[in-house]
Amino acid sequence: MADNNDLQQEAAFPQRDLQLHSIGSYTLDLDANKHTSLEATDNEADYMNFIHGIVHEISTQGGRQFICNSMHTEVINIVSQIVNNDIDFSEVEAIADRLLRIEVEAQEKISRLGKQLHEGLLIISHITDRNVEKIIICKAETLSYIERTTFTQQDGFPLKKKIFKSVQITFDNDKNIEEIYVNDINESISKYWWDTFLELAKKYEDEENTKKAFSIIESKILNIIRKESNTDFWNLRNTTIHYFRSNEEFEIQDYIEKCLDGYVPEKEDLDIEKFALKARELPTKFVFDPQFSLVKKAITAKIKKTISLHESIDLVLKGEVNPGTIESARNGRQEKGIFIKTSTGFDEFGG
Template sequence: MEERHLEERQLELIKTSIFKIDLTQSKISSTEMPDVTTDFYTYIRGCVSEVSKANGGRKFKLRSNNTEVVATIYSVLKDAGAVFDGIIPSRLLREELNVQEKIARMNREINEGLLIISTIEDLGVKKVLLCKVEDLEYIDKINFTLNSGYPIKRRIFRSAQFILDDEGTIVDTIVHDLNSKGATYWWDDFLELDQLWDDVYNTKTAFNIIDTKVLSKIKIDSPADYTYLRNSAIRYFRTSQEFTIEKFIENCFENYEPVRPDKVNVENIKIKIKELPEKFSFDERFDLKPSEITAKIKYSVKLNEDIDLVIKDEINIEQTIFPEIHHKLKYIRIRSDAGYDAFNKTQK
C-alpha cells in the first residue's frame, strides 16, 4: 500500500547512497542500495518520502557554496556518473564524535544509525535529501534477547532538504529535527548552514501575521469569538517554549466551539493558518521568545448606552464572565471580589 502511494506521488530516486555511522568503532561503512523487491528498499524509499513531504521544518541559508557538504552535493550533481562517497558521512562521524565527547559527562549519548543521501524528483521538484535514521534497542520477541534496529514508525530523527532549480542550483534549504530542541551540531557544525530567520523575528512575525491576517477578520462577524481566540493565541505565545504550526492549531483551535458557528468556520481558519508561514515568510517551527509578545487584550464590549465592559490583558474568560438568561432577559455575571465590594457598598 505504501509503495503504491509513493508511485502516485511520482517520487523518483535518482541516486541514493546509504552509510552506517558507527560511533563505537569510529568508522563509517557503505551499504548497497537494495533490490526494489526487498523490505529494506521499501524502508529506504519510505524514509526518503517521509523527509520530502514533511511539514514543520525550518528554513536555512547556505553559509557558502564551498563548505564540505554543499561542495560535495554540487560535485555529484555536475557529474552524471558520480555517486555520494564517504566525504559527507565522514564529516558527520567527526562532528557526532565531537558532540558525544562533550555530552558524555551528562550521561547522554548520540545514537548510531544510518545516513541516507538521495537525489530525487518529487512531484516535479528536484532535491538532494540527507536524513539520519537512528538505531533503537529492543527485546526480540522470539528469543527475548537485546537487539537493535531501525524503527518503522517515527523513523527520521534529523534531515535536510536542498531544493534545486532547473539548473541544479540550491534555492532553498529546509532542516527537520524530531527532537523538540533541535541539535545545533546538525545544521551548524555538520551542514554548515545559517538560520534564515532567528527566533525573535519568527516570534514577532508569526504572532503579528496570525493576529492581523486571520484573527482580526473574525472580529467583525463575531467579537466574542475574536476575543476567545486571540486570548488563546496570546497565552500560547507567552507560555509555550516552542512554536510549531501543528501544535499551535491543536492548542488553540482543535477543540474550540465557536460562539457564532454561523459566522466562524474553525476548519477554514485552521487551513488559513497552515498557509501563513509560506505566504508571509516565517518558520513553521522555532523556539518562542515570549518577551517579544507585547500584545495585550484590551477589548471593549458595549453593554448598553451607559456601560462598556473593557477587557484588559490576558484573562480566562470562561472562568470569569458567565452569560445567563433569566426570565427571558439576557445578563452577564462577572466573578470579581473588588467589583462585589464596590457595588455592595454602593447598595448599602
C-alpha cells in the same frame, strides 16, 4: 548503498512524480566511533520501502529555511558536485564521516548533563520530485528489540518511522542550490545539526519570524473570524498573544493544537476546523518559518483591557489571562454567560 537511476516508485508514491536516483544509508555507532554502510538490493522490498517512505515524507515537508555560508563548505560542496555529475554518489560517505565526528563531539559535551543523542540511521538520497532535483539528508529511528521466537536482541527499522533530523536541498534548472529546508523532532533545531554539521545560516532571524508569524495569523485568521464573531475573535486573539508570550518555541502545528483545535466557539456555526486547516498553510503561503525560537519583545499587541458584559458591568483585564481562567458557560436554563475561576470573587458574592 543502492543505486536506482531513473527508478519510478509508482506503487509506493502514486500521487507524486518522484524519482529516486541514488540512496546511501549508514548506521552510526558513537560508542565505537565508526559508521557502517548498509547495502541493499531492490529485491529487499521491506527495507527499500522503509527508505523510500522516509524520503517521500521529507520531500513533502517544508521546514525552517536556511542559506549557505559558502559553496565551499564540505556538505554543500559534495551535494552540489553530485547533482552536477562532477563526482560519484559514493562520495557521500564523507558526509557520514563528518556527521559521526561531529556527533561524537556533541555526545561528549551533553553526556555531562545526563543526555544522549539519538544514534539512528543516516540516509542520504538524490531524487527528482515533480521535476525538482533534490538532495535529502536525514537521521531516522532504528530500534533494538527482543525477537519473539529466538528471544535474542535484534536491531531493526520501525514500520512507523520517526525522523529525528533532516535537511532538504533543492536545485534549480541550472543545478544551483535554490532552497534549503531543515527540520528537527525537537522543539528547537539542534545547533550542531544546522551550524556545525551543515554549516548553514538562518534565512530569517527569530525576531523577524516572530513578528511576521503573529501579523499573518492576526490578518489571515483572526481578523476573518472577527467578521463572523467579535467575541470569538477576542478570545482567540488573547489566546494567541498568550501563546507567543509564554512559549520559548513556535511550531505551527503546536500553535494550532493549543489555540485552535480545542477551542469551543461562542458562535455555534463558526467553523474552527476550517481556520485550523488554513493556518497550516500560512508559513508556505506567506514566507515565514513553521518552526523557530520566539522573541517575546517582538510582540507589542495588547490584550483587550475592557469587555462589556452588561450595560452596568464591564470585565477589566489588567494583563494576560491563562487559558481556562475565563470560559463561556450556559446554566440549566440554557442562558449564556461566562465562568471565571476565582476563590476571591466567590467569597465576595457570598460563596
